[in-house]
Amino acid sequence: MNPFDQAQTMLQEIQEANLSSSESAEEFRIKFIGSKGSLKSLFAAIKDIPNERKKEFGQLVNQIKQEAEAKITAAKKNASGANKNKASDNDLTAPGVPYEMGTRHPLSLVKNEMIEIFKRLGFVVEDGPEIEDDWHNFTALNLPENHPARDMQDTFYIDYEANKLLRTHTSSAQIRVMEKQKPPIRIITPGRVYRNETISARAHCTFHQVEGLYIDKDVSFADLKQTLYYFAKEMFNSDNIRMRPSYFPFTEPSAEIDISCFICDSKGCAVCKHSGWVEIGGCGMVDPAVLTNAGIDPEEYSGFAFGMGIERVAMLKYGINDIRLFFENDKRFLEQFS
Ligand SMILES: [Zn+2]
Structure with a gap:
């Protein structure tokens, strides 16, 4: 071919x-x-x-x-x-790729537990704005302009002229509730607050509080003490509380709340600085001037208020020694609370 x-x-x-x-x-x-x-x-x-x-x-x-x-x-x-x-x-028998499950933040865990405890005593949750005005954050709480106690809470002003600031405590939300609601009032106001503080292991410029307020006829200091005793027992399984005289502008009389150290059974340890007592917050009987400011007659009604830092409670409960850990979003820290 x-x-x-x-x-x-x-x-x-x-x-x-x-x-x-x-x-x-x-x-x-x-x-x-x-x-x-x-x-x-x-x-x-x-x-x-x-x-x-x-x-x-x-x-x-x-x-x-x-x-x-x-x-x-x-x-x-x-x-x-x-x-x-x-x-x-497609290998239908191959094992699936697992979803990575997130965990609740320790502050959310503690906040939810605190809410549950106070709910059992009849407290309801109320909320308020984080951007506040001077009246609700200071003046109505018996802290008029130029009052020296304003220095106790270094404030972030968003706009001083326009009367806008970041609330320094959740007490401002309590004023808002008192203004719109007649007693009896039994509320807690969990939320975030801001203070112009240097960030360190023990302080942060933003943190969280749970504050409680109870207003009715014939509310006494004994009611306050029993409420806090119930909380200490439920939250920390601590069997005793004590109150030390203190000063807050919005309560009279005022006290700091200590609970018996649940870590060492009051025998003395590093957490309680060998005193057998751990401080968890502040409290007192609502100052009559605050009731008047919110339109409630102090001759007819009385009430108590208390406040606790959620970070403080979480640090005690979990043995955490640095408040900054809560805000660093380190997975190794957060995953321990799953
Ligand atoms: Zn101790």
Whole structure:
């Protein structure tokens, strides 16, 4: 067979080949364009073609090569497309990829527990704005302008002229409730507060409080003490509380609340500084001036208020010695509370 007839036969064979499987495509590749394939022999035959027909033959051989390669490319494309739809590629018995579950923040855990305890005593949760005005944050709470006790709470002013500040305590929410609701009032106001303080292991510029307020006829200091005793028992399983005289502008008399150290059973340890007592917050009987400011008659009603830092309670409960850990979002810390 002369090389021209040989080439024509090969071209026809290539055009008619059916490469429906990847096996047949591979066979085709080896037969025609592999290192020992038929195309090789055609290229080798070029040197024996008379000069005047060399060009014609060369073009024919190139056409054969291009058609063969196009055929293989198309076959490969088909094969990979078909594979994608094959169910056998998905291993239904393979174990699933687990979802990473988040954990509740320790402050949320403690806050929720505090809310649950006070709910059992009939307290309801109230909320207030974090951006406050001077009246609700200071003046109504018996802290008129230029009152020296304002210095006890270094304040972030958003706009001094426009009377906008970040609340320094959740007591402002209590004023708002007293203004709109007639006694009896029995509320707690958990929330975030802000103070312009240097951040250290023991202080932060933002922290959380749970404050409580109870106003009714004949509310006494004994009611206050019993409420806090119940809380200490439920939260810390502490069997005793004591009150030390203190000063807050909005309560009279005022006291700091200590609970017997639940870590060492009052025998003395580092947490209670070997005193057997741990401070958890402040409290007192609502100052009559505050009741008057909120439109409640102090001759008819009396009440008590208390406040605790959620961070403080969480640090005691979990033995955490640095308040900054709560705000650093370190997974190694947070995952311990799952
Ligand atoms: Zn102790």
